[in-house]
Structure formats: structure tokens, C-alpha cells
Amino acid sequence: MHPVVDECRRLHKQEGPLGEDPEVVELVNFASSDHSGATIFPMKTTARSGISVHFSGHETFPLRQMWLKKAFDQAVEGGRVPKAAFADENAIASFGVGKNMVASIRHWAMACDVLRDSGDDPQSFEISPIASEILRDGGLDPYAENPSTAWHAHWWLAGRGNRATTWRWLFNHVTAPTFTRQELEAPLEDFARKLDPKRRLSASTLSRDLETCLRSYAPRFAGGSPEDFAEPLLGELGLLQEVHKGQYAFRRGPKATLHDGLFAYALLDYWDSSAVGLSSMAFEIIAYGEGSPGRVFKLDEDSVAERLMGLSDFTDGFLAWTDTAGLRQVHKKTGDSNEMRREMIRRAYD
Numbered sequence: 001m002h003p004v005v006d007e008c009r010r011l012h013k014q015e016g017p018l019g020e021d022p023e024v025v026e027l028v029n030f031a032s033s034d035h036s037g038a039t040i041f042p043m044k045t046t047a048r049s050g051i052s053v054h055f056s057g058h059e060t061f062p063l064r065q066m067w068l069k070k071a072f073d074q075a076v077e078g079g080r081v082p083k084a085a086f087a088d089e090n091a092i093a094s095f096g097v098g099k100n101m102v103a104s105i106r107h108w109a110m111a112c113d114v115l116r117d118s119g120d121d122p123q124s125f126e127i128s129p130i131a132s133e134i135l136r137d138g139g140l141d142p143y144a145e146n147p148s149t150a151w152h153a154h155w156w157l158a159g160r161g162n163r164a165t166t167w168r169w170l171f172n173h174v175t176a177p178t179f180t181r182q183e184l185e186a187p188l189e190d191f192a193r194k195l196d197p198k199r200r201l202s203a204s205t206l207s208r209d210l211e212t213c214l215r216s217y218a219p220r221f222a223g224g225s226p227e228d229f230a231e232p233l234l235g236e237l238g239l240l241q242e243v244h245k246g247q248y249a250f251r252r253g254p255k256a257t258l259h260d261g262l263f264a265y266a267l268l269d270y271w272d273s274s275a276v277g278l279s280s281m282a283f284e285i286i287a288y289g290e291g292s293p294g295r296v297f298k299l300d301e302d303s304v305a306e307r308l309m310g311l312s313d314f315t316d317g318f319l320a321w322t323d324t325a326g327l328r329q330v331h332k333k334t335g336d337s338n339e340m341r342r343e344m345i346r347r348a349y350d
């Protein structure tokens with residue numbers, strides 16, 4: 001058996017089906033098509049890495065540029081954010097938005113790993129270390145103006161699937177050249193049912209979640225409410241476009257605003273969650289694996305290879321690319337990669 005296929009099978013058992021590479025698809029035979037015509041990969045039946053399943057919470061508002069900063073700025077002494085800050089009578093005045101938007105800000109701050117549930121204080125949230133580095137006054141990007149902040153948020157939503165199950169599903173399972181929201185509703189409903197059989201989700205809830213996801217990357221500019229004209233944070237990434245009214249397509253290829261530091265951070269994060277203990281990872285896994293940087297960032301094969309070739313210099317040898325006898329791999333040094341991930345985030349704002 002080809003060593004890449006062995007690796008694909010191993011990761012498939014751990015994390016779910018793998019990707020779009022024709023050789024891998026043919027050899028491992030994971031691809032399937034549903035009745036809508038959208039090419040969908042077989043659905044996972046358990047939540048990834050203990051992350052809970054979410055199809056709501058955003059109140060149908062896409063993430064906006066300053067919302068993560070607004071949530072961060074609620075921190076009190078000790079780097080905690082009281083949960084009451086989003087629920088008490090002063091919340092509307094404090095955030096300067098309506099009640100539903102306050103709830104949406106709370107949701108997005110948790111989904112993008114700005115806020116985390118506190119293990120020792122049920123009345124407050126903790127601010128994640130990376131969010132503190134980015135959003136604190138005098139930090140890497142306190143006003144969320146740098147594209148790396150948007151790419152980091154996208155990684156947590158579509159790569160990690162953190163409180164954003166539809167985001168992870170859309171970017172990892174849908175491979176049709178073009179699609180409409182209506183064409184995706186049935187396969188998303190099947191996915192949700194298999195993911196959490198005991199939970200009853202209405203079709204309208206899933207439809208609203210899917211619509212919010214699509215508008216997060218390809219906002220509406222004609223008709224609708226004034227909120228539809230507010231540019232979402234993720235819209236600047238150029239990952240999704242509305243090619244015709246109601247018809248969408250991914251934009252695959254090189255991503256000029258994706259910094260090598262953010263790509264390396266995502267690769268390390270993916271490695272530590274899907275290939276724990278492995279010292280090497282095949283190119284096909286990085287380019288096409290479910291939840292991989294190649295798939296989540298919609299990079300073409302040449303773009304992935306180009307970035308991987310520069311990893312050794314960029315990470316001071318922590319990651320290194322090899323191409324021996326046609327077997328392309330990345331090798332990782334042993335040890336904790338947490339500090340290297342933090343360093344890659346810092347480099348992403350150079």
C-alpha cells in the first residue's frame with residue numbers, strides 16, 4: 001500500500017474523511033455525492049476533539065471588525081470578563097449595540113477563542129493568551145485591522161469548528177464548483193443528524209446558520225436591512241464569492257494576505273490535534289486533509305508546496321520539508337509546539 005494512503009486511512013479513522021486530491025480519493029475511495037449535486041465527503045459522527053456542536057448563537061449577525069475587541073475590552077482585573085457584562089441592564093449602553101448584537105458579540109468572541117469558559121469561576125470568562133497578545137492595547141492588532149486577525153478567526157471557525165459547526169462543514173465537506181444555500185440545506189441537515197442524533201434541530205435553524213455563514217464571507221450589498229451593508233470581518237479574505245445571485249463558489253488558489261506565520265501556526269495546530277505523536281506528515285494530508293490548512297484556507301497544491309518549502313527557515317528548523325523519491329513530507333521536531341505556535345502568531349504581524 002502507498003504510504004500516503006496508509007496515512008490517510010489512519011487520519012480518517014481519527015478525524016474523518018480526507019480530501020480532494022484525485023489519487024487519494026481514488027485509492028481510498030472516500031468521495032460520495034448526494035442528491036443535490038453538491039459533492040460531499042462522508043460525514044463525521046462525533047464532534048471533533050471534544051468541541052460541542054453549535055448551529056446558532058450569532059443571532060444571524062456575521063462577525064464584524066471591532067466585535068472581538070469590544071468583547072476583549074470588557075476584561076476586569078485579572079484578565080477575566082464577567083459573564084454579566086453581556087447580560088446585565090448596562091450591556092446595551094456598554095457595547096453601543098442592541099441586545100441581540102450583544103449576544104452575537106459574546107458568541108463570536110467564544111467561537112474565535114477570544115473568550116473561554118473559566119474552569120474555576122463559572123461567573124466569568126477567561127481571555128485566551130493569543131487573544132491577549134493580539135487585542136490588548138499596544139498589542140499586535142488591537143483594532144483588528146490586520147488581515148492575520150481575520151485569518152486567525154477563520155481558522156478557529158472553519159478549521160477548529162469552535163462553536164461553528166456549519167463553518168467547518170462548509171469548508172471541509174463541500175467541494176462542488178458552485179452551490180446555492182438551498183442545495184446545501186439537505187446535506188447539512190443529514191450531517192447535523194449524524195453528528196448529534198439525540199438533538200432535534202429545526203430546518204429553519206440550520207438554514208439561518210448556513211445563510212449567516214455564507215454572508216460572513218460574501219455579504220449582501222443589494223436590498224435587505226442596513227446591517228447587510230456592514231462589512232463582515234471575514235469578507236476581506238476572498239474565500240467565497242457570489243458568482244450569480246444566490247449562487248456561490250470558493251476562491252481557490254494563493255492567498256496574498258495569508259501570512260506564512262499564520263499558515264505555520266495553523267499547520268502546527270492541525271498537527272497537534274489530528275496527528276499527535278507523529279514526527280512527519282505527508283504533503284497530501286496538509287493539502288487535502290479534513291481540517292487541514294490547505295483545505296480550510298482553500299489553497300491550491302502549488303501554493304501549499306511553496307509555503308512548505310520555506311518552513312525550515314521560517315521556523316528555525318522546527319518544521320522541515322523533504323522530497324525524497326517522490327514522497328513529500330514535513331518533519332516536526334519533538335517537544336511542545338505551544339511556544340512555536342505563539343511565535344508564529346507574532347511573526348504573522350511582522
